[in-house]
Amino acid sequence: MMDIHSNLEDLEVGWRLCKGHDDQKHALIEDLFAYISALSLKLSEAEVELRDKKDVIQLNRSRLEEVKTENQALKLEKESSQQSATARHVFASVVIDGDCMPFKDELLRQGLDGGKKTASLLKQAVENDLRSRASPDADVSPNLQVLVRVYANMKGLAKTYKDMDILPDVASLDEFVRGFNMGDALCDFVDAGNGKECSDEKVKATFRVHLADVHCHQILFGGTADNGYARLLGPCVEDETARGRITLIEGPPFANELADLKDRFRVVSFNDVFRTQKLLNLKRRVSFHITPPMTPSTGYASAVAKAAPPSSPGPSSLVRTTTSSTSPKTSTALAKGLGTTILRNKLGQRVDQSTHFSQSEFGNIKARKLCNSHHLLGACSFMDAYGECSHQHGDQLSPRQLQILRAVARQSPCPAGLGCNDPSCILGHRCARDGCALANCRFSVEMHNVDTRFVA
Incomplete structure (x- = not known):
């Protein structure tokens, strides 16, 4: 009888132990479900937050693209406006030293009418030249203006023409100049004064100002019979952009120092407008100071060497x-x-x-x-x-x-x-x-x- 009671107690103890284990297991499972539920909630919240952040990023990207597009449009509009403004005001500059680049004798002898005819012939020749050099897909702007500036020592030039029997008297040149200035509003024949370098300085100043002007499409330079302009053109030889905007007009033969440079520039001749021979008694014809011998060479180095002041x-x-x-x-x-x-x-x-x-x-x-x-x-x-x-x-x-x-x-x-x-x-x-x-x-x-x- 005692054995039955003892076994019953053992069974009850065992059951209680099993029940305790089951309770622990159930509690553990409940804790696991609670933990999983909490993690799921956090995951859901994270997913919502991530989705919101993605939406914000996408919105910002869209706005950034819109800003970029607007900025590019404004930039293109600005460039187009600038190009349009430049195209409206583009010009070609013709700068002539009248002391060393004389007009044809027969034009001078026609006085007032000859001056008007010279202005017209010169502008027409320049316009034809600009059109002829343009590539087929690069039209010359219809707004292109041709500005002509001729600087000369009127007193000395008039006397030279008279001494050479090209003009009957010194006053005859005034009539030609008056006609030249009347012939076209953009053509000016300017008396630079009777100093020896007055014309040179005005020519150089006009050349430099127009070369620096973005509206200036091309400079046609007429002063190639004067060695002094080698110093003006020399620095442009190695500047491809500047060199491409400069054309040398050939009239009388190129001066020695400029002859070394001319192959680096485009050269054009307007034989219907300019003399091909020098005037005998101009200032440059009688500059007899002696320059030491120099070593001939080609290219820019020669120009720089020759441009150095004489000893x-x-x-x-x-x-x-x-x-x-x-x-x-x-x-x-x-x-x-x-x-x-x-x-x-x-x-x-x-x-x-x-x-x-x-x-x-x-x-x-x-x-x-x-x-x-x-x-x-x-x-x-x-x-x-x-x-x-x-x-x-x-x-x-x-x-x-x-x-x-x-x-x-x-x-x-x-x-x-x-x-x-x-x-x-x-x-x-x-x-x-x-x-x-x-x-x-x-x-x-x-x-x-x-x-x-x-x-x-």
């Missing part, structure tokens, strides 16, 4: 004089010294006779900075045009001094070379240095080793 003092550093430019004594010396006969050898080449002198004699004459034109020709175009000359006039030279001065003047080569037909030319027609190194000489190859034996 001899320039006109600005010399004593100025306002002495009369001519004298009977000088003219007499000229008649005795030069004569009217041009000596030539059997090949028909012009011969400069040799002059014998000591180095000290030559150095003394050269150092005095005498005016070659005044002493050798009896006239000075500087004095005639401006009333002053930067080289010495002074007293009459002795025959010996004139002979040596002629040798000094002959250190500058004549542009006409061995075929020169001007009896009064005082420039050199051959290199007089013995054993000259051709590569370092200003005289051309054919002007070396010239037969100096002249024939009757």
